[in-house]
Amino acid sequence: MEVKKPTLVLLVDDDIDVLGAHSRFLRLNDIDVIVAESSATALQRMQESDIDIIVTDLRMPESNGIEFAQQARLSRPLIPIIFFSGYAQVRDIVAAMKLGAVEFLEKPIDPDELLEVIGALQKSHYGSLSNSRKAFDGLADEYPLRMRVLAYEKYLIESAIVQSNGQIGLVLEALQVNRRTLNDKMSKLGISRDALLGDTNQ
Amino acid sequence: MEVKKPTLVLLVDDDIDVLGAHSRFLRLNDIDVIVAESSATALQRMQESDIDIIVTDLRMPESNGIEFAQQARLSRPLIPIIFFSGYAQVRDIVAAMKLGAVEFLEKPIDPDELLEVIGALQKSHYGSLSNSRKAFDGLADEYPLRMRVLAYEKYLIESAIVQSNGQIGLVLEALQVNRRTLNDKMSKLGISRDALLGDTNQ
DNA sequence: TACTTTTAGGCAATAATTTGCCTATCAATA
DNA sequence: TATTGATAGGCAAATTATTGCCTAAAAGTA
CATH class of the missing domain: 3.40.50.2300 (Response regulator)
Incomplete structure (x- = not known):
């Protein structure tokens, strides 16, 4: 990787x-x-x-x-x-x-x-998540609630993906979320499975 | 109250x-x-x-x-x-x-x-904020995404209320959220302004 | 190659959220 | 008492999110 x-x-x-x-x-x-x-x-x-x-x-x-x-x-x-x-x-x-x-x-x-x-x-x-973690962890107080919550959600999803080594089936199970919903969220939050896993073809 | x-x-x-x-x-x-x-x-x-x-x-x-x-x-x-x-x-x-x-x-x-x-x-x-913090931070991996995100949102709102010493106007400004939305969220998440501030007249 | 598994987008019905407008309560105060 | 300011709830329209069903591409496997 x-x-x-x-x-x-x-x-x-x-x-x-x-x-x-x-x-x-x-x-x-x-x-x-x-x-x-x-x-x-x-x-x-x-x-x-x-x-x-x-x-x-x-x-x-x-x-x-x-x-x-x-x-x-x-x-x-x-x-x-x-x-x-x-x-x-x-x-x-x-x-x-x-x-x-x-x-x-x-x-x-x-x-x-x-x-x-x-x-x-x-x-x-951690690992490849450090950026995302910072995104919500360090998101200062002055940011809108919505943004901070979304940053956290993004972090959680990215964590789950890395933990599951990119296997979306496992992610769905872990997060207990509908497959369609996860795809939509990933797209909206700008989460790329391939990039997270260090896909060299990105 | x-x-x-x-x-x-x-x-x-x-x-x-x-x-x-x-x-x-x-x-x-x-x-x-x-x-x-x-x-x-x-x-x-x-x-x-x-x-x-x-x-x-x-x-x-x-x-x-x-x-x-x-x-x-x-x-x-x-x-x-x-x-x-x-x-x-x-x-x-x-x-x-x-x-x-x-x-x-x-x-x-x-x-x-x-x-x-x-x-x-x-x-x-949920006790002090630290407990509420725990509720989202420590909410174990096996909990659904939705719950964990809500716990974080709850934590953020409670933090803002405590920081603003209960003045909702300041909270609205800090979180940059619609007043009606905040009220709904508080009600849904079980956040009590009075309880957070340790209202003794309960 | 043919088959299976995994992943993901389009679409539409349904559900939930957001928000503005209105009203109401309560406390402080003129 | 009347007024003002801060806080909240009801309601409904507009928006957004969720989800099931369908299709399809890509990767892995027999």
Whole structure:
């Protein structure tokens, strides 16, 4: 298929060993990693680089993962965040999930599990979708409601198409939408199945 | 403001004692309660009555609370669900929250805490905006496109109302939408201006 | 090649949404 | 009390969306 920009993960933990081990593992699996040993550093890294996914420890010395996530969300409202922690309290997990965490992993992290979660995110939210995602994610407040809703709908449809690897039958099932309706929406929203799948003949 | 229909809670647990104690307590606090001792019964009750909030145990003999919630969501995609459980596994809590649970309480339930959560939900239909946000952001992949788009639209409108501090004129300007259209959408999506602003005269 | 599967557009009936116009309520105030 | 401003609902016309039925092109397969 097409050449994709690799996923860039921001890994945050105060434990250098954890950072080292997991970042090595992720890089071996073709995932770019930027590490940060504190939430302050992490926020700075977010300014410098276009992070796709945040993976952060819940418990850190200075500010905890929840506070960091809240800060991070200010600049990137919908960025996927994966939390991990050992001995987490129920209220911590609930707080993390309420913040819209994508996943909450128990420490010690199973590298394969982490990879799997990231892989699922790549498929569903990112990859070739980054443009579309930005289209609705970043669509500023001043845009009309209708436009913003349509941008989101476009993003959802594009996500489903990429996830289904272009098989429209699966998309119809996933979105539970009439085939005729989907075709009309795609045409109206300017969604091209071929372009999404990186068709080189486009 | 206007007279509201009292909140109707569906309380689900296989333990009759729990049902009795908590339903009594809630009723003492002016909250209508329908109880169900199994998920099958609960689903039936949902057909019979217009439930506002579901409060369910995570662990039950036949089907567990997650499965029940999934079933319930089929007919009421955005209904607020509060889970409770003792000795919950991290993965259970995460699964519950991913389903869009409003809250996850530990057993034994502190009645005041439950009351507080329900009170917060009464104030704003889906709880705080963050919950509404969850309703669209976290609305799992398996939900129909239509529902997910509506959830997002609801979130946008609620955000705009809160941002404008309830002044509909400002909302109309911000969303660039026809006044009549906004009113219709609010009514259809179950958005209450008063509730969003925490109107205490309800 | 012939057959099947997948995808997609044309068209029309039906359903839903949008919107302007009118009215009504409520609160604040002259 | 009368008036004004903000909010909402009823209604109906105009517009748009949905969907089933039909056809057809393209890709894959026997």
